[in-house]
Amino acid sequence: MRGPHNIWRLVVTGATLERTGAMGVVLDAFDAPKSIRVLARLLGFPFQWLGYKGDPNMPPVTRAITALGPAYIKFGQILSTRPDVVGDEMAVQLRVLQDKLPPFSIARAKAAIEEELGLPVAEIFDDFSEPIAAASIAQVHRARLRGTGEDLAIKVLRPGIERAFRKDVDAFYFAATMIEILAPFSRRLRPKDVITHFDGVVQGELDLRLESSAASEFAANTANDQGFRLPKIMWNLSARRVMTMTWAEGSNLGDNAALDAAGHDRKELGERVLRLFLNHALRDGYFHADMHQGNLKVAPNGDVIAFDFGIMGHIDEYTRRVYAEILYGFIRRDYKRVAEVHFEAGYVPADRDVDEFARALRAVGEPIFGMDATQISMGRVLAYLFEVTERFGMETRTELILLQRTMVVVEGVARSLHPHVNIWEVAQPVVEDYIKGSIGPKAVIRDLTNTLRVVARFGPRLPGLVEAALIRQSQVDVTPPKRRFWRYVLVGVIGLLLGASGVVAISTLF
Template sequence: MLKPRELGRLARITRIFVKHDLDEFVTALHLFRPYRLILRLMPWRLMRGRPAPRGVRLREALEELGPVFVKFGQVLSTRPDLLPEDIAEELAKLQDQVPPFPGREAARIVEEALAAPITERFASFDSEPIASASVAQVHIARLGDGTEVAVKVLRPGIESVIERDVELLYVVARLAHRYLPDGPRLRPVEVVDQFRRTIRHELDLRREAANASQLRANFAGSDLLYVPKIYWDLTRRDVMVMERIHGIPISNVEALRQAGVDLRRLAHNGVEIFFTQAFRDGFFHADMHPGNIFVSTDGQYRAVDFGIMGSLGEEDKRYLAENFIAFFNRDYRAVAEAHLRAGWVPADTPVGEFEAAIRAVCEPIFARPLRDISFGRLLLQLFQTARQFNMEIQPQLVLLQKTLFNIEGLGRRLYPDLDLWVTAKPYLENWARDHLGPRALFRVLRQELPKWWEWLPRMPGLVHDTLARARDGELELEWKSAEIRQLRQQMRRSQQRMYWTVAGSGLLVSAAVIWTVGGYPLGDVTLGGLFGSALAATGVFFLWRGRPTTGA
């Protein structure tokens, strides 16, 4: 049962949607449909001109509804797997700008958070903010030693405002789940859950400070990216103090030219920063729009606002690297198989059909020059195609796609002839060699060696016991079904492959141990090295015998 206050807010949403010619949303959600009919008969409706595109109308409606709805629209813009492309692109333009609250109120919040008069913590504190958003605003101050800092302060009472509007979003989400034809697939309640988690994280400025500290550590000493220092002794849940960043806004291309910045190098550095964050660190700045990026006079990127960060696991990195490389080799079969290996699409997905769908989407892209190909759009097309095969898009991959899209836009605004593949291909190929080839195997062996050392002496006995039990029939299953009986021979072949694989793996582990320990020198080699090599070669042969074969 809706509360009177919620009914009033829903009526306001209906009025604003109708005002912006978004009647289809009101109808689809069953929002006060009689009220909508009354609104449609108002005289000002007869005087309206040709309506703007629906994405523009929806963006303007969300801006009129207020800051929480603006932020919700921004979150939705990162979910192209849920929205039509025209709406997602337009919502990405939403600006989180609201009038500032009084500077004296900001000073009071800082004093309460730091439990001291502001004059004890800062030599000066500018009451006029330099930036103001829906959740917080930023003031400039100086420490006692003269260091200039930026002080981010949460808006007073913002938590109650957010909770009120989020509860209203849940009401709308439940209506969407109930009445929209695609409601169950779009999972609107889960989308609001994601938004609630995101905005709650933004309400704890210590999280943003921790993000900045991690990114700063990742790029310590780098000429590519500078991340400001966090002053932890002055940072609390509702106050964050960090080093002030000076530089030229990256959107001011003319000022960059006048400063003598090499725009071509700057554009390529942006791409390198992105791939370094994603593939080296698995931790990336996910809000790299022009307002958050500055450039020093020597061409170094300087980032601010670390409220939204993304992270990638090893499987995510493998998925992206395999797909990018396969795409640019136009090997669509490899793209389809990479999806299956990663588990992003159901295991019973017809590979041939999936491959054909990917080819139909991607071949037109390759009709253009390589330098005009957009990585971000490529990922977007991939997500939209995979959605037809019940792929559940992972939030971290969607954040990455949005970030890549921003980086591409920045890069090509700086240098229109930017060829992302020149920077990206060597990076991806080097990463693949290190993480998908023999180097990766030996790196894992070195990492796991201390664990294996403990149970290695027991391994020959375990292998012997398993093989003996299989020989004596103790591992056989009791076959009841006639259909399963028909597969018995195939399962036996699989069991034999397992024996070869176990034995081969054991020999490779033993070889790695022997190589590590070494042995008696024989000229330029050691006896241990020769013996280890022999074991490794035998292990590789056993693994080859245990490989899956067609029709097995």
């Protein structure tokens, strides 16, 4: 890491917030304590002349974020879906960060396409449009495929975006290191691991071949989901910096007036978005992790259409079961079980008191069930849960960061469609179905079958292992009775595994 450069970058960040007038707005939005306000002003005010001016036609916060660059823009995109955190006015201002940023020229876009695909744009596309959407990392053009007339969307990375993002991420690493040094209590949160996770996600978004692959896998997983579809990837017209897909016609999910004019039920849409996310996360373990309004449309027939697959989340089956049991426990108000799951998964140190932890969790969950739907916020629940787990020594789970963040974003999207969407009522049937399928008797049988399939794959090696074990034993002159007994047990177990693997292998043929 380049220390002087990173220090300079963080100074410029504070100076830009001060110069654009965003510092006070941000501090007010987060209800910062007086000590933080004083410190922020002391660091920002003397250096404000070093900050970027930004676009004076934009509101202060949006002006500062766009001036600071892509990593900051990503953060602003997340906040735009959380009016309960930053307020309605700022949330509206920040939504322009989703797909309405200043574009780069059509000439530079065509040059990038020609360099990646090796053909002139005019030989591939007709009616190549000016940019129709511009976000932090790429922009989108609309065109027709020459010869067939098929409507397409072409995504092109911003020139120099890799280098710009690298500079910001370096500064984030530096800030995380400084936080761990100056605030030792923060090490429990593993800030450097969080930035590493964020860095990995962003690197995947900067290679559109990986995004095309993610879209293809996501489409296969969700092919049977009612009321949900994805554009088709045109693999022959996609590369590292260019991604081509079929055009998705519809109303932006953030445009309530257009949705109303088209006759869509916004409450049902909000509930469906929540259900889809939970199904993808729990059922598939692979979910769209950037589900803000700018990446979702509603087709004329009511289908929700998702695009922009640069950030996808993956969680293994064991973690899914843990997460589902935690949600299920909260839904059923079984706080003892929620506490036990935390201990069983190793999330909370074993030397802590499980009953005391359960009582602390009750203080998180019980207030929810007396609230009106408009007052229930997953963001607030996660904040309370964070406080409780911090007291009990739980470390930040990096594998759950993206899942938790996306759940907060999706809830914000649902609430923007209809403020009375109740996340717990929507989540309950999805979580219950998953619990029945993943923890009940059928799941036990499935797990055993999968284990035997693994053993079957090693079947050809098992006779050799048995023979080697028998040879080693035969070379011992005197075998104590106890040792001889366990040798027979070992051979018997291996024999059973051989038999079971054979049965499984045969069953796969029919």
